[in-house]
Amino acid sequence: MREVYLVGAAQSDYGSFPDESYRSLFSTAFEGAVDSVDGDLDRERIDEAYIGTLGVGGRQLGLPGPAVTEHVGLDGASCTRVENACAASGVALRQAALAIRSGVADVALAGGVEVMTDMSGEQTRYWLGVSGETEWERMAGTTFAGVYAQMADAHMAEYGTTREQLSRVAVKNHANGAKNPHAHLGFECSLDQAMEGSTVADPLNLYDCCPTSDGASAVILTSREVAEELTDEPIRLSGTGQASGRVGLFQRPTITGIPATTEAAEQAYEEADVGPEDVDFAEVHDCFSIAELLAYEDLGFCEKGEAGPYVESGATEPDGERPVNLSGGLKSKGHPIGATGGGQAVEVFKQLRGEAGDRQVDGLERGLTHNVGGSGGAVVVGVYERGWA
Amino acid sequence: MREVYLVGAAQSDYGSFPDESYRSLFSTAFEGAVDSVDGDLDRERIDEAYIGTLGVGGRQLGLPGPAVTEHVGLDGASCTRVENACAASGVALRQAALAIRSGVADVALAGGVEVMTDMSGEQTRYWLGVSGETEWERMAGTTFAGVYAQMADAHMAEYGTTREQLSRVAVKNHANGAKNPHAHLGFECSLDQAMEGSTVADPLNLYDCCPTSDGASAVILTSREVAEELTDEPIRLSGTGQASGRVGLFQRPTITGIPATTEAAEQAYEEADVGPEDVDFAEVHDCFSIAELLAYEDLGFCEKGEAGPYVESGATEPDGERPVNLSGGLKSKGHPIGATGGGQAVEVFKQLRGEAGDRQVDGLERGLTHNVGGSGGAVVVGVYERGWA
Numbered sequence: 001m002r003e004v005y006l007v008g009a010a011q012s013d014y015g016s017f018p019d020e021s022y023r024s025l026f027s028t029a030f031e032g033a034v035d036s037v038d039g040d041l042d043r044e045r046i047d048e049a050y051i052g053t054l055g056v057g058g059r060q061l062g063l064p065g066p067a068v069t070e071h072v073g074l075d076g077a078s079c080t081r082v083e084n085a086c087a088a089s090g091v092a093l094r095q096a097a098l099a100i101r102s103g104v105a106d107v108a109l110a111g112g113v114e115v116m117t118d119m120s121g122e123q124t125r126y127w128l129g130v131s132g133e134t135e136w137e138r139m140a141g142t143t144f145a146g147v148y149a150q151m152a153d154a155h156m157a158e159y160g161t162t163r164e165q166l167s168r169v170a171v172k173n174h175a176n177g178a179k180n181p182h183a184h185l186g187f188e189c190s191l192d193q194a195m196e197g198s199t200v201a202d203p204l205n206l207y208d209c210c211p212t213s214d215g216a217s218a219v220i221l222t223s224r225e226v227a228e229e230l231t232d233e234p235i236r237l238s239g240t241g242q243a244s245g246r247v248g249l250f251q252r253p254t255i256t257g258i259p260a261t262t263e264a265a266e267q268a269y270e271e272a273d274v275g276p277e278d279v280d281f282a283e284v285h286d287c288f289s290i291a292e293l294l295a296y297e298d299l300g301f302c303e304k305g306e307a308g309p310y311v312e313s314g315a316t317e318p319d320g321e322r323p324v325n326l327s328g329g330l331k332s333k334g335h336p337i338g339a340t341g342g343g344q345a346v347e348v349f350k351q352l353r354g355e356a357g358d359r360q361v362d363g364l365e366r367g368l369t370h371n372v373g374g375s376g377g378a379v380v381v382g383v384y385e386r387g388w389a
Numbered sequence: 390m391r392e393v394y395l396v397g398a399a400q401s402d403y404g405s406f407p408d409e410s411y412r413s414l415f416s417t418a419f420e421g422a423v424d425s426v427d428g429d430l431d432r433e434r435i436d437e438a439y440i441g442t443l444g445v446g447g448r449q450l451g452l453p454g455p456a457v458t459e460h461v462g463l464d465g466a467s468c469t470r471v472e473n474a475c476a477a478s479g480v481a482l483r484q485a486a487l488a489i490r491s492g493v494a495d496v497a498l499a500g501g502v503e504v505m506t507d508m509s510g511e512q513t514r515y516w517l518g519v520s521g522e523t524e525w526e527r528m529a530g531t532t533f534a535g536v537y538a539q540m541a542d543a544h545m546a547e548y549g550t551t552r553e554q555l556s557r558v559a560v561k562n563h564a565n566g567a568k569n570p571h572a573h574l575g576f577e578c579s580l581d582q583a584m585e586g587s588t589v590a591d592p593l594n595l596y597d598c599c600p601t602s603d604g605a606s607a608v609i610l611t612s613r614e615v616a617e618e619l620t621d622e623p624i625r626l627s628g629t630g631q632a633s634g635r636v637g638l639f640q641r642p643t644i645t646g647i648p649a650t651t652e653a654a655e656q657a658y659e660e661a662d663v664g665p666e667d668v669d670f671a672e673v674h675d676c677f678s679i680a681e682l683l684a685y686e687d688l689g690f691c692e693k694g695e696a697g698p699y700v701e702s703g704a705t706e707p708d709g710e711r712p713v714n715l716s717g718g719l720k721s722k723g724h725p726i727g728a729t730g731g732g733q734a735v736e737v738f739k740q741l742r743g744e745a746g747d748r749q750v751d752g753l754e755r756g757l758t759h760n761v762g763g764s765g766g767a768v769v770v771g772v773y774e775r776g777w778a
Contacts, residue, residue, distance in 0.1 A: 378455050
C-alpha cells in the first residue's frame with residue numbers, strides 16, 4: 001500500500017463572520033494550506049479534491065464541492081463532495097488518502113467548510129437535527145443536545161460520572177482554546193462557571209455544548225515521492241479507520257459508548273501498527289462534554305467507565321500523559337460542521353511540526369484525530385506520525 | 390493497480406411510489422444486487438459502502454448513507470455519503486473502485502437513492518435548482534431546464550442542430566424504455582408528439598425533458614481475487630475518469646459542449662487503453678435531449694457539431710453502430726437523481742452479461758457510462774468490459 005503524507009494544512013478562523021461566504025472562508029483555509037507547504041507546490045498538481053460539508057442553510061446543496069474548489073482556481077481537477085454529518089471532512093481526508101493509495105492521485109486536497117451563524121435559532125436546531133435520526137428522533141422532538149444528554153445521563157447512572165467531571169472537559173478545552181488565535185470561544189472559564197451554566201438539555205448545560213460556527217479547513221496530502229520533493233519534515237498518515245453505527249441512538253446496543261468509534265479506532269491502530277498507549281496526544285470530537293469522556297473510553301485511553309476519574313486526574317491536560325484537544329476542541333475552537341474533521345488534522349499537523357505557537361507541547365511524535373458524524377452513525381479515526389516510514 | 394470487477398448490480402423500478410420510502414427503495418436495489426451475484430456473497434464481506442444522494446426533500450440530509458445501509462443490515466461497515474448533484478452515484482461507483490484499488494476493501498457497495506415525486510412543483514424546481522449555480526443562476530431565476538435550453542439554443546445557432554434532431558433523441562429513448570420493465574415513462578412516442586410537446590424552456594419542450602423519479606440502484610464491486618470466487622462471467626471496470634467544471638454555465642469557456650465530459654472521458658479511455666471507436670454502446674446522461682447530443686460529441690462518438698446528423702443517421706439506435714441509452718436513459722427510464730449513475734452501470738452490467746431481456750443487443754463487449762452533475766460542474770465516466778483482464 002502506498003504511503004500517504006500531509007505536507008500542508010491550515011484553517012480559517014472559526015467564529016461568526018457576517019462578511020464572509022462559504023467560498024471566501026474556504027479560500028482562506030486553502031491558501032493557508034498551500035502557503036504552509038515547505039517547498040513550492042504548484043496547485044495544478046492537485047489531482048483529486050474531497051470537500052466535506054453538511055450544506056447548512058441550503059446555500060449550494062448540490063455540487064458544493066466543485067463550487068468551492070472552482071473559487072480557488074481548481075475547476076479542472078476532480079472534486080467530490082462527501083458528507084457524513086459532523087464527520088464530513090474527516091471522511092474527506094480519508095477519501096483523499098485512499099485516492100493516493102489507489103494510485104489515481106499523487107496530490108490530493110481534503111477540505112471542509114460550513115457557514116452556520118447567519119440563521120435563527122430555530123433554523124439552526126433544524127440543521128443540527130438533520131444529523132440525528134430523522135423519523136424517530138428529530139420528528140419526535142428530540143434535539144441533538146437531547147441525544148447526547150441521554151448518553152450523559154446513562155453514563156452518570158452506570159458509572160457514577162459526575163457533574164464536575166463533565167465540566168472539567170469544558171474548563172480544560174477553554175483553557176487550551178484561549179491560546180488558539182483561530183478559536184471561536186477563545187476565553188477561559190472557571191469550574192464554577194462551567195458547572196452553573198443554564199440548562200440546555202438536562203444534564204447538559206451551556207458549557208457542556210460546543211458553539212455553532214462558521215469556518216473552513218484544508219489539508220494537502222501526497223504520495224511519498226511528492227512529499228520527498230516538498231519537505232524534510234514529513235507528517236505521515238500511518239493509519240485510518242472508518243465505521244458506521246445505527247444512526248438513531250435508540251437502536252444501538254449501548255448508549256454509554258459509541259461502537260463505531262471502537263471499530264474505527266481498531267482499524268486505524270492496526271493499520272498504524274500501534275495501540276492507544278502509543279498515542280501521545282489527540283484531537284477528539286467533543287461536540288458535548290460527554291462526547292469527550294466517551295471518546296477516552298472508546299479509543300482505549302482509559303478503561304470503560306473510568307473517563308470521569310481520567311479527566312479529573314489531569315491526564316489529558318497539556319502537561320498530562322496524553323493531552324486531548326490542545327486546539328480547544330469543538331467546545332472552544334468551535335464546530336463549523338463540515339470543517340471540523342479537517343481542522344482536527346490541522347492541529348495535529350501543527351503540533352507534530354512544532355508550529356502550534358503558545359499552545360505547543362514539546363516532544364510529540366504521534367497524534368490521533370477522532371471525528372464523529374451525528375451521535376455515532378459514522379466515525380473516522382486517523383493516526384499521524386513524524387518522519388518517514 | 391488492482392483490478393476492479395462488477396459482480397452484481399440491480400435497480401428498483403423508477404417511477405412515482407407513494408407507498409415506498411428512500412429506505413425501502415434502496416433495499417429493493419440492494420437485495421436485487423446481492424441476488425444477481427452468480428455465487429453466494431456473504432454481505433458481511435462488504436468492507437466499504439458509498440451512497441449517492443442529493444437528499445431531495447430534506448428527509449435525512451445528514452448521514453443518509455448510513456441511514457440506508459443500516460436498513461439492509463450493513464450498520465457495521467464504513468459508509469460514506471457522496472454527492473455531486475445528478476452524478477452522485479456515478480461518483481459513488483468510482484469511489485468504491487478506488488477503495489478496492491487502494492487495498493482497503495475487497496468488496497465494496499456503490500448505491501444511490503432519491504425520492505422526488507412527493508413534492509409540489511415549486512419544491513421540485515427548488516431542489517433541481519440547487520444543482521445549478523446558486524447565487525447567479527438559481528437566485529436570479531434561471532431554472533435547471535433554462536440552463537440546458539441555453540446550451541440547446543447555442544448549439545442550434547452554431548451548428549444548425551434542428552428541432553427534429555432534438556426530438557429524435559426522445560423518440561429513440563422512449564422506444565428503448567418501452568422495453569424496460571423498470572422504466573418510469575415506459576411508453577413510445579412518435580416524432581410528431583416529441584416535436585409538439587408544450588414548451589418548458591424554449592427551445593426545450595416536455596419531450597426534451599426527463600421526468601423526476603423515485604428510485605434506487607446498487608452495484609457490488611470486488612477485487613479480482615473475490616470476483617474469481619464468485620463468477621465466471623466477470624465484468625471489469627477497466628477505466629474511470631472524473632473531472633469538474635465551472636458550476637455556473639455562464640462561467641464556462643464554451644456552452645456548446647461540457648468540458649468536464651471531455652476531460653473525464655480522456656482519463657477513462659487512457660486507463661482502459663481504448664478510444665471512443667472501441668466503445669460498443671453507452672448509457673449517457675440525457676437529462677435533456679440536448680445533453681445526449683452534447684455527450685456524443687464530448688465523448689468522441691462523432692465530430693464536434695455533428696451530433697444532430699449522427700442521431701438522425703440511426704447510429705445510436707439499438708441496431709446502429711453504437712447504441713446509446715438502451716435502458717431508455719434518463720428520458721424514459723427516469724431520473725431519481727442520486728440513483729441515476731448507478732442505474733447506468735446496472736444497464737451496462739446486464740447488457741454485457743446478456744441479461745437485458747427484450748432490449749438485449751447481442752455481441753456487446755465494451756460499454757461506457759457517462760454521468761453529469763448539474764450542467765457539467767462534475768462529470769464521471771466509466772468503461773466496462775467482458776472477461777478477465
